[in-house]
Amino acid sequence: MGMVPIMATSRDKPAPFLAMASAAPACFPSNEASDAHAARLPHVVIFPFMAKGHTIPLTQLAHLLRRRQLATVTFLTTPGNAAFVRAALSGADDVAVVELPFPDGHPIIPGVPRGAECAEALDNSLSSFPAFVEATSLLRPRFEEALATVAPHVSVVVADAFLYWAHAAAAALGVPTLAFFALNMAAHVMREVWLRDNPAAALVGDEDDDAVFAIPIPYDEPDPTALAAIREMDRKLGKAIADSHGFVVNTFDAMEHRYIEHWNRNVGPPRAWPVGPLCLARPSPTTPAEATAACMRWLDDKVAAGRGVLYVALGTMMAVAGAQLTEVADGLERSGLDFLWAVRPADADLGAGFEERVRGRGMVVRDWVDQFAILRHGGLRGFLSHGGWNSVAESVSAGVPLAVWPMGVEQPLNTKLAVDELRIGIRVVVPAKRGTLVVVKGDEIARVAKELMTGEMGAEAARNVAALGAKAREAMREGGSSWRALEEMIGELGQPA
Ligand SMILES: O=c1ccn([C@@H]2O[C@H](COP(=O)(O)OP(=O)(O)O[C@H]3O[C@H](CO)[C@@H](O)[C@H](O)[C@H]3O)[C@@H](O)[C@H]2O)c(=O)[nH]1
Incomplete structure (x- = not known):
């Protein structure tokens, strides 16, 4: 994974914790014209939640932004997830990967196994997931330092809604955020409807199992404390989406037109931007594992x-x-x-x-x-x-x-x-x-x-x-609905400061 050319001309020295990979940038030849072009691009910082299903689509977004030369991209992750992220970004060699370590090397919190840096490593208890989500907020000082030190000036942070604290931190620093949450548009619309009409049913499930949302079905009698933690997590992530400048959704118009319309007419702002399916943005690996x-x-x-x-x-x-x-x-x-x-x-x-x-x-x-x-x-x-x-x-x-x-x-x-x-x-x-x-x-x-x-x-x-x-x-081809949505979403950011 390469360092973005402009990272090399950073005004401020990166903080020591910012472990950045270095290699020759592949997409742009290192000459003045391309440097000037890169300097005019918005700088998008992408920060995924530490779960494969949430990280993979954002690595694909990074590929897309670079291949279409729509933005300079910095990708944030933790040391324990960095190898996976770098492999997924293979081919987007001018995306800078910045590692944010947990203060004690890993999140230490009840319910979270020692050393776990991704959701797949959690035990199957109902309490460990919200505990892990909350524990990611230990990264806040590192995140703030990264925003202040990466260059050029950050135009926008695309952050998973589970990282609600990152949305709040960016906003406090005057940096707009775009929310991402890995679900489709129909699920988001249904979540809004449930939260409006019957918040308890939305999170606990009722006689109709199709109403189960946000809680895995196999729990017979969910522990009330764990449920309260899940509700609180859900409230915070909902607020992160609501306060965002825009909502990046891994879908496309022809698949979810009516839900996208519904969101944009009745739920947003933020406006939902259907920019997918993002898997189609990923280059085919030349040599698979x-x-x-x-x-x-x-x-x-x-x-x-x-x-x-x-x-x-x-x-x-x-x-x-x-x-x-x-x-x-x-x-x-x-x-x-x-x-x-x-x-x-x-x-x-x-x-x-x-x-x-x-x-x-x-x-x-x-x-x-x-x-x-x-x-x-x-x-x-x-x-x-x-x-x-x-x-x-x-x-x-x-x-x-x-x-x-x-x-x-x-x-x-x-x-x-x-x-x-x-x-x-x-x-x-x-x-x-x-x-x-x-x-x-x-x-x-x-x-x-x-x-x-x-x-x-x-x-x-x-x-x-x-x-x-x-x-x-x-939808993903030049001129297609997702192609245009991404361009418009980035266009709204304007020129970098
Ligand atoms: O050996 C493997 C296993 C998985 N994958 C990828 O891993 C991702 C898995 O994502 P998904 O199919 O969404 O499954 P989960 O990770 O189990 O999904 C969680 O996250 C999704 C997005 O929020 C939700 O839709 C699901 O309900 C939730 O269980 C996909 O990109 C797969 O291609 C691989 O590439 N190789």
């Missing part, structure tokens, strides 16, 4: 043999119980389909002899793989997903139909959008009673997988997602 390369080779062989493959991945945040994973294994085995399963956690026990029995038609991968690159491989015919928004957006962008299995947070809403409204997927039937998830049996996994890959509903979803994927690419 070995785990991904192995999947690609396996998929190549499947294509050569004329066989379509089901991809199975249940996200990075949902802790799927062991008993559930063995049912998934059972369902995949019984389906008779060829499948590629990116299993989490990496040491999951899938049942005795499972991998041997499915060898040849099923591949199980336990490392981190490049999901979007895999989805774009022509060999995939379907994706069994938990319905995390990044996964849905990536599947749409790759034109792969979904079997959506909502597990918590806003995933039931994403399922409604994908299955009922966009008709790009089919639903896994989840037995649930009053906020408690019951294990989905192998029968249901096998049924839905076969329907997706060989049934009429799957065929219809495949046709619809192919058409929507084409619209996604159109």
Whole structure:
């Protein structure tokens, strides 16, 4: 990752904690004309929340801003997340990565495991997530110092709404912020409606499980203290969005027109800017890591043999119980389909002899793989997903139909959008009673997988997602709706001071 040319001409010396990578800038040749051009660009500081699903799309935004030469970009992260961020920014070599360490090397707070610097490392208790979110505010002095020392003058901070304290800190320094929150527009609109009409139901869930929002379903009787912490977190992140200069949303007009319109007419300001799907902004990796390369080779062989493959991945945040994973294994085995399963956690026990029995038609991968690159491989015919928004957006962008299995947070809403409204997927039937998830049996996994890959509903979803994927690419192309939204959003920032 390279230092932005203008960082080298910084008026002030970077503070010692600002560990910046250095390498030759790749996008701009280092000559006076390009330096002058760069100096006229707004300087966008991007600060993602420390969770993969929140960080990945913002690295893609950084790629886009640089490739289109719309802004100079500085990307903030913590030392524990820096290697992941640098790998994701590979190819955007003139984006400066600035590391902000926690005061004691890592956040020390009850409920947060020692050394955890990303949400995926938390235990599965209800209290640890809001505790971690709050603990990120320990970075505030480092963040303020970074804003004061990076050069040129910061035009805007794009910060995740979970980093509500960063929004407040930037505002106190007179720096405008754009909010980002990784969800789609429909989920944000529904959140607003619920908060207005019935705030308690919005966060706790009621008889109708589709009303569950912000709390993972599997908690039988949520601890009132933990719930209060979640409500408080939600209030703060809502305020961060409301106080922002604009709202960056990873969606596109043709997919969520009515929700974008609703937000901009009835909820905003801030104005929502649909600038996605951001995964399409990422350059294809020239040399994928070995785990991904192995999947690609396996998929190549499947294509050569004329066989379509089901991809199975249940996200990075949902802790799927062991008993559930063995049912998934059972369902995949019984389906008779060829499948590629990116299993989490990496040491999951899938049942005795499972991998041997499915060898040849099923591949199980336990490392981190490049999901979007895999989805774009022509060999995939379907994706069994938990319905995390990044996964849905990536599947749409790759034109792969979904079997959506909502597990918590806003995933039931994403399922409604994908299955009922966009008709790009089919639903896994989840037995649930009053906020408690019951294990989905192998029968249901096998049924839905076969329907997706060989049934009429799957065929219809495949046709619809192919058409929507084409619209996604159109939105991101020069002159497309997302292309213009990004230009307009950055244009509103004006010239740097
Ligand atoms: O081996 C892996 C595993 C994951 N991914 C990527 O990781 C991201 C995962 O994001 P998502 O599909 O949204 O899943 P989660 O990280 O589990 O999502 C959390 O964050 C999302 C955005 O806020 C919400 O929509 C979800 O409900 C919430 O669980 C995607 O970009 C995947 O491509 C990989 O590239 N390789």
